[in-house]
Amino acid sequence: MNMLIRFFIMVNLLKQQLKQQSVSEHLAIETLTTPTVRSYRILPHDMGFRHHLPNYRYLSFIELNITQWLMTCCHQKGIKNLGWVIAMQEMVYLKEIRFLDKMSVNSKLVGWDKKYIYFETRFFVKHQLMGVGMTKFVLINGKGKCAPEVLDMMDEQLSDAIESWNKHQVAVKPA
Incomplete structure (x- = not known):
């Protein structure tokens, strides 16, 4: 339940911030x-x-x-009704995060291909890295799946880590 409350607070604050920004044709x-x-x-x-x-x-x-990032990108492009669905997620846990710790969550776009967008997320407590996650997701609109090109992500931008991760995903799928 608290994640829903956090979500609605985040969305409302973000909407207030985005009202002050202009819409652009292309995302840098x-x-x-x-x-x-x-x-x-x-x-x-x-x-x-x-x-x-x-x-x-x-x-x-x-x-x-990721929802905050996507809402910001959509606002800047003037896109409505663009969502996302997770295709794969992986976490590496380094240390425990305990009760009342103030945690900083840092997510960054690290690549994309013709179908998927890849994010890396780092979790910090007092500037100490506590965990790292990778998320692979697909964009969706009212008609179904859509390519990352809708957000001006042309060509492919894949790192060695993403390519290795994708190979592992293929290897673990049943034959």
Whole structure:
């Protein structure tokens, strides 16, 4: 329930900020790759039974950041009704995030291909890296899936890490 409250607070604050910005025809690569950074305090309802932030909560925080990034990009392009669906997500947990820690979530566009967009998210507490996540998602509109070109992401921008990750995904799929 608290993620829904956080989501609605984020959306309302973002809408207020975006009203002051103008709509542009093209998104600059700098706009697309500007990190989305949000901070959260870990509250009792975020906690798992082992007294630290459980795995599924990390993924929820990633979703909040990607939603903020997409809303900002759509506003700047004047696009309405563009959503996204996760195709694959992976987390590397380095340290536990505990009750009342102030966590900073830093998400950044790291690449795209003809179908998918790739984000890397880093979790920090007191400037110490606590976890890293990779998210692969597809954009959708009212007609179904749409290419990243809708956000001016032309050609392919894939790093070695993304290509390796995609090869692993293919390898783990059943034959």
